[in-house]
Amino acid sequence: MSSLKPAKRTTIYDLADLAGTSASAVSAVLNGNWKKRRISSQLAEKIMRIADEQGYALNMQASLLRRDKSHIIGMIVPKYDNRYFGSIVELFEEMARARGLFPIITCTRRDPELELEAARTMLSYQVDCLIATGATDPDRITELCAASGVRTLNLDLPGSLAPSVITDNFAGARELTRRVLVNCERRLGRRQSLLFIGGRGSDHNTAERIRGFREAHADFGVAIDEAHILPCGYAPEKAEKALDKLIASGGLPPQGMFVNSTISLEGVMRWVRRTGHLDDRSIVLGCFDWDPFVALLGNEIEMVKQDVPAMLSTVFEIIDSGASTPAITQVPPLLSGF
Amino acid sequence: MSSLKPAKRTTIYDLADLAGTSASAVSAVLNGNWKKRRISSQLAEKIMRIADEQGYALNMQASLLRRDKSHIIGMIVPKYDNRYFGSIVELFEEMARARGLFPIITCTRRDPELELEAARTMLSYQVDCLIATGATDPDRITELCAASGVRTLNLDLPGSLAPSVITDNFAGARELTRRVLVNCERRLGRRQSLLFIGGRGSDHNTAERIRGFREAHADFGVAIDEAHILPCGYAPEKAEKALDKLIASGGLPPQGMFVNSTISLEGVMRWVRRTGHLDDRSIVLGCFDWDPFVALLGNEIEMVKQDVPAMLSTVFEIIDSGASTPAITQVPPLLSGF
DNA sequence: AATTCTTGCTTCATCGATTGAGCAACAATG
DNA sequence: CATTGTTGCTCAATCGATGAAGCAAGAATT
Incomplete structure (x- = not known):
C-alpha cells in the first residue's frame, strides 16, 4: 500500500x-x-x-527563491467562530485563487502578540501582501511589513498607516438603532432608550457604532442612560457578566438592546434565559452582525449584515491599483430593505 | 510614509x-x-x-529548499460556514503551531476537483503531511500525495488508504434518535417514526447515521417510513426542496425529524416558517451538529456535538506515531449528559 | 561564396540558507 | 620540542528552478 x-x-x-x-x-x-x-x-x-x-x-520553494514576486497573499483573522469572519475567509480564498495568488490564512484570536508573530511568519514565507483583518494593532503590523517592503491592508478594523476597508459602522448603527427604537415603540408601547452591549470601547468600530447609537437616540429625542453603554468585550461570558453587574448595581433589566456582535448576542441570550429577568418575547433586540439561526430566533431581531463581497472587492481593487495611501474606505452594510 | x-x-x-x-x-x-x-x-x-x-x-523558501523536512502541515476543509469546521480549523492551527509546524489551510467547498487541485498545490509547497477534512474523495488525495511520499490523514470522513479519524456516527445517531423519539412521545403523546434529512447518501457518515437512526427505531419498535429518509445534500435549499417535494407527493408533514447538520437545519427551519405546515412549537427536532443559537431556538432541539479536541488530539497522535495504516478511529460525540 | 538571421537548444550563474569538511591558532599532553 | 586536542571560525557544495548569454546548424540574403 x-x-x-x-x-x-x-x-x-x-x-x-x-x-x-x-x-x-x-x-x-x-x-x-x-x-x-x-x-x-x-x-x-x-x-x-x-x-x-x-x-x-x-518545488515552489525553489521556484519562489528564484522569482521576485511570490504571489503569496497572507491574511490574519481573529476567529473562525462566526459567519462574518467565516465568509471573509472563504471568499478571500476564492478571490485570491481566481487572481492566481496563493492565500495563506492565520487565526490570531484577537491576541496582539500572536498577530505580530503571525505577520513575522508570513514575511518569512515571502508574502507579497498581507491583509490584517480585525487586527488589534494594525499599525504595528504595517510597520513590521513595511520594513521588509511588504504591502499591508486593513480589513474590518482601520489603521492609520495603510489603506483600510471597513463597514460604515456609524450609518449602520444609526439605522439599526432607529429600527430597534421603532420596534420598541410598536411592541412595548413606548419610546425608551436602549442598552448597548459588546465590543471593545477602544476599537474604532465599536466607537463608531456607539456614535451612531447616540445619534439615533438624539434623532428620536430619547435620552441615553450612560450606565447602559457596555462595551464589555467580545466573549459571550463578558456580556453575561456585564448584565449581571448592571442588575446587581440596581439597574433595571433593559427591554431594548443593541448587541454589537453575534458572539455577544450569545451571551445576552444566555443571560435572558438564565435570569428570567425578561420575558423572552418582550425583549426587543438589534444585532450588528448576521447569523442565519439568529434570524430564526423568533424575537424579530433586527440584524445588520456586513457586505463581505463588496468589502473584499474593494480590497482587491486597492491591491490591483497598487495604492498604499492610508485612506479608509467605508462600505455600507446590508439591512433588509435598506 | x-x-x-x-x-x-x-x-x-x-x-x-x-x-x-x-x-x-x-x-x-x-x-x-x-x-x-x-x-x-x-x-x-x-x-x-x-x-x-x-x-x-x-527567507523560508531558501531555508526549506535546503532542509529535508518542511514542517509545513496542510489541511483541506469543505467550508467555513459552521461551528464544527470553524473549530476544527481554529484548534488545528493552534495545535500545529504548538508543535512547531506551520499550518496552511484551504477551503474546497465540497468540490472533488478543487480538493485535488488544492492537494497538488500543497505538494508544491512541500507539505510534510496533509489532513483531508470531510473530503469527497479522500483516496485520490492519498494516492496523489503518496506518489510524492507525503503522508495523508483523513478527518471527519474516512478513506480506505490512510488513517482516518471520525466521529462515531452510528452510536451518536442512535442515541440522538432515541432522544428525539422519547421527546416525541412526551410532547406529542405518541411514539412515531421520524424523518431523516440532510447529508449525502453516498458518504460514510450519512450512511452510518442512517444506520443508527434505523437501529433506534427498531429498539423502540417503531417502523420507519422509507419515504422519510431524505439524504438530499448539504445546502439549506436542498432540505427545503426535499420537504416541499415530500408534501407535494402526498406525504404528511413530519412532526419529528433527525436533521443531519446545522446547514440542513437552516433549510428545515426556513421551510417550517414558510409553509406553516407545522406549529413551530409542536415540531420535535434533533440535529447531528451543534450551534449555540440553535440551542437557543426554543424548540428543545437535541444536538450532537462532535468532539473536535479529541479528534484532533487523535490526529496528532497518529502523526507523531508515524503510523500510516489505513485504520479508522472513531471518536464518541458529545451529547449533553451522555 | 560570404554574410546575416533564425531556430532550437545548452551552459552556467543565481536566489538565500544550510552543513560537511577543512584550517589556523592556541592549549594541553607526553 | 613534537604531537594531539580543542576552539572558533571560513569555504564551498548543495537544495531545485530560472533565465541571460551563448553556441551550433541550417535557412535566407546579398
Whole structure:
C-alpha cells in the first residue's frame, strides 16, 4: 500500500535525463514560456508527457527563491467562530485563487502578540501582501511589513498607516438603532432608550457604532442612560457578566438592546434565559452582525449584515491599483430593505 | 510614509558583512545551533543584535529548499460556514503551531476537483503531511500525495488508504434518535417514526447515521417510513426542496425529524416558517451538529456535538506515531449528559 | 561564396540558507 | 620540542528552478 516511498521527489533534472534534454528546457516547458524560449513543440510535448507520467510536482520553494514576486497573499483573522469572519475567509480564498495568488490564512484570536508573530511568519514565507483583518494593532503590523517592503491592508478594523476597508459602522448603527427604537415603540408601547452591549470601547468600530447609537437616540429625542453603554468585550461570558453587574448595581433589566456582535448576542441570550429577568418575547433586540439561526430566533431581531463581497472587492481593487495611501474606505452594510 | 522600500530584503550575507563574519556563522547563530557549531557567545550575541537592528527575517523558501523536512502541515476543509469546521480549523492551527509546524489551510467547498487541485498545490509547497477534512474523495488525495511520499490523514470522513479519524456516527445517531423519539412521545403523546434529512447518501457518515437512526427505531419498535429518509445534500435549499417535494407527493408533514447538520437545519427551519405546515412549537427536532443559537431556538432541539479536541488530539497522535495504516478511529460525540 | 538571421537548444550563474569538511591558532599532553 | 586536542571560525557544495548569454546548424540574403 503506497509503501515504497520515492526517497526523492522528481525534479526537473530527473525529467531532463528521461527526456534526454536539459533542465533549462524542462523548466521553460513546464512554466509555460517555452514559446518565448524557442523550444520546439515536439520537445515540449515530450517533456509534458514525461512530467505527467512521473507525477512531477513543481518545488515552489525553489521556484519562489528564484522569482521576485511570490504571489503569496497572507491574511490574519481573529476567529473562525462566526459567519462574518467565516465568509471573509472563504471568499478571500476564492478571490485570491481566481487572481492566481496563493492565500495563506492565520487565526490570531484577537491576541496582539500572536498577530505580530503571525505577520513575522508570513514575511518569512515571502508574502507579497498581507491583509490584517480585525487586527488589534494594525499599525504595528504595517510597520513590521513595511520594513521588509511588504504591502499591508486593513480589513474590518482601520489603521492609520495603510489603506483600510471597513463597514460604515456609524450609518449602520444609526439605522439599526432607529429600527430597534421603532420596534420598541410598536411592541412595548413606548419610546425608551436602549442598552448597548459588546465590543471593545477602544476599537474604532465599536466607537463608531456607539456614535451612531447616540445619534439615533438624539434623532428620536430619547435620552441615553450612560450606565447602559457596555462595551464589555467580545466573549459571550463578558456580556453575561456585564448584565449581571448592571442588575446587581440596581439597574433595571433593559427591554431594548443593541448587541454589537453575534458572539455577544450569545451571551445576552444566555443571560435572558438564565435570569428570567425578561420575558423572552418582550425583549426587543438589534444585532450588528448576521447569523442565519439568529434570524430564526423568533424575537424579530433586527440584524445588520456586513457586505463581505463588496468589502473584499474593494480590497482587491486597492491591491490591483497598487495604492498604499492610508485612506479608509467605508462600505455600507446590508439591512433588509435598506 | 514607509515609502523608501528596501529594494532588497536583508539576507544572512548582509548581516555577515555588517558583523565582519561569514554567512555560515550567521546562519548557525540565527537557527540556534551555534553551540554545536562552536560559535563563541560573543559573536553570537553580536550577530543577534545586528539581525535585530536590521529587522532581519529568514527567507523560508531558501531555508526549506535546503532542509529535508518542511514542517509545513496542510489541511483541506469543505467550508467555513459552521461551528464544527470553524473549530476544527481554529484548534488545528493552534495545535500545529504548538508543535512547531506551520499550518496552511484551504477551503474546497465540497468540490472533488478543487480538493485535488488544492492537494497538488500543497505538494508544491512541500507539505510534510496533509489532513483531508470531510473530503469527497479522500483516496485520490492519498494516492496523489503518496506518489510524492507525503503522508495523508483523513478527518471527519474516512478513506480506505490512510488513517482516518471520525466521529462515531452510528452510536451518536442512535442515541440522538432515541432522544428525539422519547421527546416525541412526551410532547406529542405518541411514539412515531421520524424523518431523516440532510447529508449525502453516498458518504460514510450519512450512511452510518442512517444506520443508527434505523437501529433506534427498531429498539423502540417503531417502523420507519422509507419515504422519510431524505439524504438530499448539504445546502439549506436542498432540505427545503426535499420537504416541499415530500408534501407535494402526498406525504404528511413530519412532526419529528433527525436533521443531519446545522446547514440542513437552516433549510428545515426556513421551510417550517414558510409553509406553516407545522406549529413551530409542536415540531420535535434533533440535529447531528451543534450551534449555540440553535440551542437557543426554543424548540428543545437535541444536538450532537462532535468532539473536535479529541479528534484532533487523535490526529496528532497518529502523526507523531508515524503510523500510516489505513485504520479508522472513531471518536464518541458529545451529547449533553451522555 | 560570404554574410546575416533564425531556430532550437545548452551552459552556467543565481536566489538565500544550510552543513560537511577543512584550517589556523592556541592549549594541553607526553 | 613534537604531537594531539580543542576552539572558533571560513569555504564551498548543495537544495531545485530560472533565465541571460551563448553556441551550433541550417535557412535566407546579398
